[in-house]
Amino acid sequence: MDLGIAGQYLLNGAVLGVIYAMVAVGFTLFFGVLDVIQFSHGDVVMAGAFTALAAFSGLQMLGAGSGILAAVLIALAAVSAMALLGAAVARWLVLPLRGAPPLNTLLITLMFGLALRESVRLFYPNGSNPKPFPRLLPGEAATLGSLSLRLDTVLLIAAGLGAIVGVHLLVRHTRLGLAIRAVAQDAETAKIMGIDFGRVVLITFALGSALAAAAGVANGLYYNEVNFNMGLLLGIIGFSAAVAGGLGSLYGAILGGFLFAGLQTLGAIWFSVPAYKDVFAFACIIALMAWKPTGLIAEKSAERV
Amino acid sequence: MTAVLAVQGLTVRFGGLAALSGFDFQLHEGEIVGLIGPNGSGKTTFFNAITGIYRPAAGGVRLRDRDITGLAPQRIYDAGITRTFQRLRLASALSVFDNLMIGNHRNLDHGLLTNLLARRRLRRQVEENVDKARALLARFSAALARRLFDPVAQLPMIDRRRVEVCRALISEPQILLLDEPSAGMTQEETRALMDDLLAARARLPTLSVVLIEHEMGVIERVSDRCVVLNYGEKVCEGGYREVAADPRVRAAYLGED
Amino acid sequence: MIAPQRPVSVLPALAAALLAGVVVAAFLALEAQWEIALLALSLVVGLLISGRFGLTARVEASSAAFPRAVLSVTALVALAVAAVLHDAHFALLMLATVALYVTVCLGLTLQFGYAGVVNFAGAAFFGIGAYTAAVLAQRTAVPHLLLLLAGGASAALIGSILILPVLRTRGHYAALITIAFGILFRTFLEVNDALGGPQGLKVPGMRILGWEFNDNLRLGANAEVSFYFNYVVLAVALAATAFALVKRVERSWLGLSLDAVRSDETAARAFGVDAARWKILAFTAGNFLAGTAGAIYAMIAGFVAPASFTFGDSLILVSIVILGGSGNPLGLIPAALLVVVLPEKLQAIQEYRLLLFAVVVILILRFRPEGLIPRRMREYFPGWRRW
Numbered sequence: 034m035d036l037g038i039a040g041q042y043l044l045n046g047a048v049l050g051v052i053y054a055m056v057a058v059g060f061t062l063f064f065g066v067l068d069v070i071q072f073s074h075g076d077v078v079m080a081g082a083f084t085a086l087a088a089f090s091g092l093q094m095l096g097a098g099s100g101i102l103a104a105v106l107i108a109l110a111a112v113s114a115m116a117l118l119g120a121a122v123a124r125w126l127v128l129p130l131r132g133a134p135p136l137n138t139l140l141i142t143l144m145f146g147l148a149l150r151e152s153v154r155l156f157y158p159n160g161s162n163p164k165p166f167p168r169l170l171p172g173e174a175a176t177l178g179s180l181s182l183r184l185d186t187v188l189l190i191a192a193g194l195g196a197i198v199g200v201h202l203l204v205r206h207t208r209l210g211l212a213i214r215a216v217a218q219d220a221e222t223a224k225i226m227g228i229d230f231g232r233v234v235l236i237t238f239a240l241g242s243a244l245a246a247a248a249g250v251a252n253g254l255y256y257n258e259v260n261f262n263m264g265l266l267l268g269i270i271g272f273s274a275a276v277a278g279g280l281g282s283l284y285g286a287i288l289g290g291f292l293f294a295g296l297q298t299l300g301a302i303w304f305s306v307p308a309y310k311d312v313f314a315f316a317c318i319i320a321l322m323a324w325k326p327t328g329l330i331a332e333k334s335a336e337r338v
Numbered sequence: 339m340t341a342v343l344a345v346q347g348l349t350v351r352f353g354g355l356a357a358l359s360g361f362d363f364q365l366h367e368g369e370i371v372g373l374i375g376p377n378g379s380g381k382t383t384f385f386n387a388i389t390g391i392y393r394p395a396a397g398g399v400r401l402r403d404r405d406i407t408g409l410a411p412q413r414i415y416d417a418g419i420t421r422t423f424q425r426l427r428l429a430s431a432l433s434v435f436d437n438l439m440i441g442n443h444r445n446l447d448h449g450l451l452t453n454l455l456a457r458r459r460l461r462r463q464v465e466e467n468v469d470k471a472r473a474l475l476a477r478f479s480a481a482l483a484r485r486l487f488d489p490v491a492q493l494p495m496i497d498r499r500r501v502e503v504c505r506a507l508i509s510e511p512q513i514l515l516l517d518e519p520s521a522g523m524t525q526e527e528t529r530a531l532m533d534d535l536l537a538a539r540a541r542l543p544t545l546s547v548v549l550i551e552h553e554m555g556v557i558e559r560v561s562d563r564c565v566v567l568n569y570g571e572k573v574c575e576g577g578y579r580e581v582a583a584d585p586r587v588r589a590a591y592l593g594e595d
Numbered sequence: 596m597i598a599p600q601r602p603v604s605v606l607p608a609l610a611a612a613l614l615a616g617v618v619v620a621a622f623l624a625l626e627a628q629w630e631i632a633l634l635a636l637s638l639v640v641g642l643l644i645s646g647r648f649g650l651t652a653r654v655e656a657s658s659a660a661f662p663r664a665v666l667s668v669t670a671l672v673a674l675a676v677a678a679v680l681h682d683a684h685f686a687l688l689m690l691a692t693v694a695l696y697v698t699v700c701l702g703l704t705l706q707f708g709y710a711g712v713v714n715f716a717g718a719a720f721f722g723i724g725a726y727t728a729a730v731l732a733q734r735t736a737v738p739h740l741l742l743l744l745a746g747g748a749s750a751a752l753i754g755s756i757l758i759l760p761v762l763r764t765r766g767h768y769a770a771l772i773t774i775a776f777g778i779l780f781r782t783f784l785e786v787n788d789a790l791g792g793p794q795g796l797k798v799p800g801m802r803i804l805g806w807e808f809n810d811n812l813r814l815g816a817n818a819e820v821s822f823y824f825n826y827v828v829l830a831v832a833l834a835a836t837a838f839a840l841v842k843r844v845e846r847s848w849l850g851l852s853l854d855a856v857r858s859d860e861t862a863a864r865a866f867g868v869d870a871a872r873w874k875i876l877a878f879t880a881g882n883f884l885a886g887t888a889g890a891i892y893a894m895i896a897g898f899v900a901p902a903s904f905t906f907g908d909s910l911i912l913v914s915i916v917i918l919g920g921s922g923n924p925l926g927l928i929p930a931a932l933l934v935v936v937l938p939e940k941l942q943a944i945q946e947y948r949l950l951l952f953a954v955v956v957i958l959i960l961r962f963r964p965e966g967l968i969p970r971r972m973r974e975y976f977p978g979w980r981r982w
Contacts, residue, residue: 070767070770072770072774125961126957126961129961130960130961133960133964135766135767136707136711136713136766137960137964139713139766139767139770140713140913140917140956140960141956141957141960141961143715143910144910144914144952144953144954144956144957144960145953145957147907147910147949147950147952147953148950148953148954148957151947151949151950151953152950155946155947155950265778265906266778269771269774269775269778272771273771273775276767276768276771306786308782308783308785308786309786311779311782312779312782312783315775315779319760319761319772319775320760322760322761322764322768323759323760323761326761326763326764326768
């Protein structure tokens with residue numbers, strides 16, 4: 034294969050990997066802290082993208098709708114809105130169901146995701162059709178042979194990695210992160226130690242959802258298009274990535290995200306029908322799960338016999 | 339006395355940590371052996387290793403003349419070893435009878451014909467088992483026996499423990515592994531449960547029991563012999579008085595002086 | 596307390612079945628939006644009141660004590676409603692659809708309500724049955740009744756392959772696999788021209804022993820019976836059979852083992868229950884029901900297309916199970932009726948139905964997780980108690 038094309042695939046895979054990793058990190062955080070699978074997470078990504086879109090319309094009306102500054106502003110809007118949404122989900126949907134069988138939490142978040150999807154489809158102006166997402170990142174590209182290295186691609190990869198590294202630093206090196214890790218390891222003891230369990234859960238959900246919003250904005254900026262359905266596939270990909278890497282492990286989520294992107298890229302290269310790349314990637318992940326049920330980096334074992 | 343259970347050099351590892359290390363253990367027919375030691379010393383790990391929940395890294399377990407090392411939990415149960423759990427593991431939405439019948443799994447007819455079509459045969463089986471379940475429960479508590487079809491969720495802790503023990507006894511096992519039966523109960527309740535257990539055992543003279551406990555009073559009263567674990571290794575064994583006086587055991591619980 | 600069971604009468608259940616039949620017929624027959632809305636409102640109020648006065652509990656106890664009588668009467672009432680509406684094509688189509696959905700949800704109840712294996716690809720397995728019937732009907736001369744079996748078998752087979760890798764893992768992995776399958780099934784169909792691509796395939800009408808299902812019947816000079824009536828009979832027969840089967844499973848040692856696996860897998864294994872085997876049995880059996888129902892659906896609709904079997908449809912099926920009270924087959928009937936009939940009749944909510952269902956399920960899970968008709972304690976034999 035031509036090196037330029039290979040490079041193109043690689044870059045594309047890298048952006049996807051970063052986006053998937055951001056979503057996967059959310060899943061792993063939620064699972065680590067509360068043992069819950071938050072199935073509305075993918076739709077939070079979508080809601081984040083649409084919030085950014087709405088913010089952009091607002092900026093346009095103020096005449097400030099262009100350039101990287103606008104991108105940062107709408108990203109901020111999306112991130113803060115989704116952080117609030119994440120906390121609300123934790124407060125009203127997830128925490129109250131702590132005593133119920135885990136399947137109930139799975140169901141309630143899945144249904145919430147459905148509600149989000151439908152709300153956007155029904156209530157966002159022209160929401161049922163794909164909507165163009167503004168081009169806010171610089172369009173310059175460097176050409177190296179047959180490879181066109183777009184600046185926005187590089188910026189997105191850098192920003193995404195930055196966000197992930199930021200979360201990682203927060204979890205590893207701050208007091209808040211310590212509290213999160215404490216709760217993830219042993220909620221009962223953490224509570225006895227004086228950690229405000231409810232607050233930690235809310236903050237964790239806010240954090241994961243903020244990251245999801247960032248992923249949504251990145252997705253929008255990269256493809257210049259968003260649609261109400263985008264969260265469904267992204268959510269399931271993020272979940273598979275987190276599972277493949279090992280639920281509960283931050284590194285695992287990142288690894289899983291890039292792994293999935295890589296598999297998708299391979300699938301895109303090998304199969305002429307574009308839809309098969311997803312089937313191929315999922316098939317590989319499922320095979321991986323059959324071989325290593327607890328993920329590449331072992332899933333946090335919550336079960337005490 | 340015949341050795342019903344013979345454990346040799348049993349080792350269980352989690353990553354780099356040895357939860358159980360070179361553990362030798364013998365259980366003779368009709369005995370009640372107490373297994374004691376501080377938290378995390380490997381007692382429940384031992385139960386989990388025998389019952390197939392953990393795979394031992396080394397060592398062997400023999401049930402009479404049969405090697406049962408590393409068998410799946412279902413096979414261990416079929417061989418005649420049952421247990422209770424530290425954290426009560428009952429199906430709380432189901433009735434007492436249903437829970438006991440789960441314990442009776444290998445005596446139940448799971449054929450499609452019986453269950454779906456030959457309903458008269460099924461009815462006979464159900465009625466026989468109702469009598470059996472009620473009789474067993476009655477040995478523990480007449481009041482509980484009358485609540486055979488109540489959901490377990492409505493029972494107080496002491497009755498739930500009784501149900502758990504009966505679930506383990508209903509299949510008439512050779513060996514019963516009791517994991518901290520007194521947890522969550524008052525001294526009174528524990529005493530009552532142990533009395534019932536001894537009475538039940540009187541009717542099953544071949545039943546051998548391994549009892550994990552923190553309540554030393556229970557161990558003293560009920561066990562024929564004790565084994566002490568610390569950090570996955572056997573510290574000593576013998577009669578309760580002997581073991582309680584042993585300085586190594588004190589060190590294990592209270593820390594070195 | 597030692598007390599003999601107070602004798603339960605079969606009348607409350609029968610009365611409820613008849614009343615339900617009248618209400619359903621009214622719903623299906625009415626056209627004016629305000630009339631329908633009024634009826635819906637009165638139904639809700641009526642249910643709340645009867646719940647308050649313990650009437651629903653009486654009906655439930657009654658139907659639990661006389662399952663065979665109640666099942667036959669319910670099936671008869673369904674057929675009677677169909678007879679009353681004999682020339683209303685669309686109403687009959689809805690009735691048939693409800694019966695088919697009930698069948699699929701009975702399968703989901705086996706998987707999820709009893710064995711605890713969550714299945715978010717119910718519509719996909721329904722679709723597998725439908726497509727199997729379509730392909731076989733178009734390209735072979737397999738007798739149509741066998742197509743039903745073929746549909747069920749292919750759904751069961753594919754399901755068992757799908758679930759195999761995740762049998763020994765925790766619940767959320769099954770969720771993951773079935774969600775992925777539920778989403779990708781449609782994509783898979785759309786890109787496969789051999790299966791008709793996005794347009795789908797045409798399906799000939801059902802023919803059993805020379806009786807053409809797709810011909811309207813003529814009774815006398817004035818009465819014409821819609822051809823959909825044939826399908827209603829078939830669908831109700833299937834639903835009734837599936838219902839009886841699932842009920843019997845629950846009221847047996849089989850149901851007990853399934854419950855054991857769902858409640859606490861570790862404890863179940865410690866007492867000899869082969870959890871993996873039971874999960875795969877329940878999953879396969881449930882999908883068989885879904886596939887069989889799908890095969891009938893293919894012939895009613897006259898065509899199969901990817902757009903009929905989306906992930907959203909799978910979620911609707913899950914909503915029916917939760918709404919009805921997971922684990923209680925009886926609740927599936929009112930739930931399916933609500934979910935299928937209401938949006939069709941109340942045009943105003945048609946567009947919003949997915950959102951509505953999502954909100955309703957969220958509220959149920961939050962405030963009344965037992966659903967409309969909560970599951971009762973297992974009674975191995977109806978009306979039987981041993982003291």
